[in-house]
Amino acid sequence: MTKKNVIYRGAEAEICLSKYMGYKVVEKRRVKKRYRIKNIDDRLISSRTKGETKLIAESRKQGVSVPIIFDVDLEEGIITMEYIDGKRIKDIFNDLDDTEREGICRRIGESIAWLHNADIIHGDITTSNMILSDNQIYFIDFGLGEINNEIEIKGVDLHVLMEAIESTHSKYADYFKFVLDGYKKELKQDANLVINKIEEIVKRGRYR
Amino acid sequence: MICIGIEGTAHSIGIGIIRDESNLCKVLSNNIKTYKPEKGGIHPREAANHHAKYIADLIKESVVKSEVDFSDIDLVSFSQGPGLGPCLRTAATAARALSLSIDKPIIGVNHCVAHLEIGRGIFKDCKDPVLLYTSGANTQVIGFAEGKYRVFGETLDIGIGNCLDKFGRIVGLDFPSGPKIENLAKNGRKYLDLPYTIKGMDIAFSGLLTASQQYYNKKESLEDICFSMQETCFAALTEVTERAMAHTEKDEVLLGGGVASNKRLCDMVKTMAEDRGASFFVPPKDLCIDNGAMIAWLGFLMYDGGIRMSIKDTIIDQRFRTDMVDVSWRD
Numbered sequence: 001m002t003k004k005n006v007i008y009r010g011a012e013a014e015i016c017l018s019k020y021m022g023y024k025v026v027e028k029r030r031v032k033k034r035y036r037i038k039n040i041d042d043r044l045i046s047s048r049t050k051g052e053t054k055l056i057a058e059s060r061k062q063g064v065s066v067p068i069i070f071d072v073d074l075e076e077g078i079i080t081m082e083y084i085d086g087k088r089i090k091d092i093f094n095d096l097d098d099t100e101r102e103g104i105c106r107r108i109g110e111s112i113a114w115l116h117n118a119d120i121i122h123g124d125i126t127t128s129n130m131i132l133s134d135n136q137i138y139f140i141d142f143g144l145g146e147i148n149n150e151i152e153i154k155g156v157d158l159h160v161l162m163e164a165i166e167s168t169h170s171k172y173a174d175y176f177k178f179v180l181d182g183y184k185k186e187l188k189q190d191a192n193l194v195i196n197k198i199e200e201i202v203k204r205g206r207y208r
Numbered sequence: 209m210i211c212i213g214i215e216g217t218a219h220s221i222g223i224g225i226i227r228d229e230s231n232l233c234k235v236l237s238n239n240i241k242t243y244k245p246e247k248g249g250i251h252p253r254e255a256a257n258h259h260a261k262y263i264a265d266l267i268k269e270s271v272v273k274s275e276v277d278f279s280d281i282d283l284v285s286f287s288q289g290p291g292l293g294p295c296l297r298t299a300a301t302a303a304r305a306l307s308l309s310i311d312k313p314i315i316g317v318n319h320c321v322a323h324l325e326i327g328r329g330i331f332k333d334c335k336d337p338v339l340l341y342t343s344g345a346n347t348q349v350i351g352f353a354e355g356k357y358r359v360f361g362e363t364l365d366i367g368i369g370n371c372l373d374k375f376g377r378i379v380g381l382d383f384p385s386g387p388k389i390e391n392l393a394k395n396g397r398k399y400l401d402l403p404y405t406i407k408g409m410d411i412a413f414s415g416l417l418t419a420s421q422q423y424y425n426k427k428e429s430l431e432d433i434c435f436s437m438q439e440t441c442f443a444a445l446t447e448v449t450e451r452a453m454a455h456t457e458k459d460e461v462l463l464g465g466g467v468a469s470n471k472r473l474c475d476m477v478k479t480m481a482e483d484r485g486a487s488f489f490v491p492p493k494d495l496c497i498d499n500g501a502m503i504a505w506l507g508f509l510m511y512d513g514g515i516r517m518s519i520k521d522t523i524i525d526q527r528f529r530t531d532m533v534d535v536s537w538r539d
Contacts, residue, residue: 011447011454035479036443039399123408144408 012048012143013077020070020080028052030077045077048143053079055120055142062114065136084140086133093127093169105175107137109182112158115139117188119149121157126164155197158183162198209512210236210276211283212267212306213504216299217291217319218345219243219250221259223270224501225281228508233329236274238494238501239266244383249373256294263302270500278310285507288316289528291345296524304519315515316522317506319498320530321357323464324350325509326495326502331462334489338458340449340477343465343498344369344384347445348530349409349452352538356531360452361409368441369467371413375420375437379430389434390470396435400428404440409448409455416440438472446476453486463490466497513537 007026008015016027030045049072056079059066067081089104096104108130115122122129123144131138146153158179166173184191215222222240226233243258245251271278286303289296300316307314324339338360339350347363366374369386376385400423403415416437423433449461461481467473474490481488495501513536 011451033443033447033480034483035446035476037399037439040404040439040443043401044404 017083018080023070024083024085025070025080026067026083028079028081032077042075046074049074049077049079052142052145055122055145055147056081058118058147059115059120059139059142062118062120064111064114065138067138067140084131084133084138086131086138088128089130089132089137090127090168092132094171101172101175102178104132104137105178106182106185108161109179109184110186111137111139111182112161112179113183113186113188113191116154116157116183116194117186119147121146121148121153123157123160125157125161127161127168128164151193151197154194155201158194159198159201209282209508210280211285211504211508211511212270212281213317213500213502213507214263214267214284214286214299214303214306215240215319215322215498215500215503216259216263216295216302217287217289217498218295219255220498221263221266221299222498222500222503223263223266224499224504225270225274225276226501226504226508228512232332233326233501233505233508235330235495235501236276237270238499239270239273240494240497240499241266248377249383250292252292252294255292256298259295259298263298267302267306281310281312283507283511284310284312284314285317285504285511286314286522287319287322287503288522289319289525291319291526293524293526296526300522300524304522307519313511313516314519314522315507315511315517316524317503317510318528318530318533319503320346320348320350321533321535322502322506323496324357324462325506327462327464327489327491329502329505329509330491330495331489333487334460334462336458337460337462337489338449338453338456339462339464340445340468341464342368342445342467342473344373346465347411347413349449350530351452351456351458352535353456356535357533359530360455361411361448364405364407364410364412365414366417368413368445369465371417371441372437372467374417378421379424384466386467386470389438390472392431392434393438393472394431394435396429396431396433398429398432398435399439400432400436402436402440404444406444406448409451411444411448413441438470442470442473442476445473446480449477450480450484453484459484459486461486461488464496468496469493509537 005017013030053072056066069081071080129141162176213224220242224238225236243255284307341348345367347367349361372386381388405412478488
């Protein structure tokens with residue numbers, strides 16, 4: 001094994017660059033926590049690793065671009081997946097020209113609709129969790145995801161993205177409407193039900 | 209400046225007197241009297257009657273204990289919300305009467321914000337913490353961002369203290385049950401699987417409460433159940449706190465609320481902080497539970513920051529949210 005090359009460290013996991021059968025891969029490793037007993041630690045790490053892997057695999061079936069999964073180690077909590085060589089949408093969003101930005105937003109909306117058609121909730125749709133590579137928008141980090149068919153949950157899923165665009169790309173906050181356009185185009189159920197939920201969630205106004 | 213604070217959001221009536229000393233809070237006295245229901249949970253009106261019965265004597269006692277005179281007091285502060293209506297109204301009425309009779313300004317403060325500010329007030333190195341606030345009714349992860357104290361995560365159903373108390377009632381433990389559960393947990397050996405519910409940075413306990421009750425009905429050992437409850441609830445609380453710290457990029461963590469006196473919870477959060485290279489703070493118990501000193505200190509900060517209230521601004525707010533407060537006294 002090559003030496004650990006951590007490229008990102010979150011609250012729960014670290015992401016390392018590595019090689020797997022000649023392919024360039026990343027390992028998402030859920031870190032053991034000293035503060036909780038082994039019983040709980042093992043259970044959480046293994047069930048979350050499993051859950052995330054399933055969601056990524058299921059998303060691929062729906063036609064959404066996600067990394068290919070090479071290997072899963074439930075005991076160690078490691079998902080070995082394709083390294084997506086590209087740029088985070090967060091880093092390029094503000095520099096795109098208007099037509100490109102509009103197109104990207106529509107395609108993001110379409111992808112979210114494909115996820116929601118299969119009741120896949122990403123749980124953390126932000127522009128940091130999307131990578132543009134080879135003209136494809138890849139979705140990563142399904143760690144907070146779940147399978148859920150409730151309108152409310154789908155609304156929350158979109159609301160997270162709306163807030164991310166408002167806070168990180170405030171100049172282009174109104175581009176969220178193109179995300180919704182794409183979403184409406186591809187969603188099999190009545191998208192207005194979900195979109196009305198977003199407004200309801202905003203009115204509750206608890207989050208930033 | 210000397211400030212008297214009146215706390216009365218729930219089952220405790222607290223009178224605290226503080227003085228500011230080079231930007232830190234010096235507690236002159238901090239008297240707390242707690243209403244204990246004969247059975248069941250808190251009855252708001254009975255709690256309020258309890259507060260009304262003791263409040264005047266408690267104020268006199270506090271002034272004597274602080275070795276000050278009524279004329280030395282510069283400001284009257286009280287808990288304006290959130291909390292139980294009858295209790296809030298009793299504390300507010302006392303504060304208004306006191307303010308008028310000693311002819312000193314009055315200020316109403318947010319109870320949850322007071323739990324955070326008291327930490328900053330007594331620890332010199334606690335400057336910009338994430339607060340894990342755990343009490344009977346409240347369970348919130350709070351941090352300062354863009355001019356307000358934002359709630360990054362909170363319970364979606366019941367407060368952690370409430371969860372422990374309800375379980376205590378089911379199995380016949382005295383109120384408050386937290387300390388008894390903590391003791392029983394020390395002899396627990398076997399971990400029983402319990403629901404661990406986290407949604408992003410939010411948390412839920414009702415499923416865990418039901419499951420614990422089912423273990424009790426199935427005659428599992430009470431020690432094992434208490435141990436499993438504590439380990440599960442507190443691990444979840446520690447996890448959401450860590451998420452909020454990572455999200456806000458803060459490297460200080462502060463505990464507050466009655467459940468912060470649980471040693472296991474303290475240990476877990478402290479371990480998490482150590483592993484992140486963050487500082488950990490927990491105030492002494494009488495400043496963690498509902499108390500008047502923290503109300504007095506926040507009142508001072510707000511007054512010092514230029515905020516003024518007249519009697520008509522002192523109407524109570526049972527649903528006074530943490531993020532409704534404009535934190536103009538801090539940069």
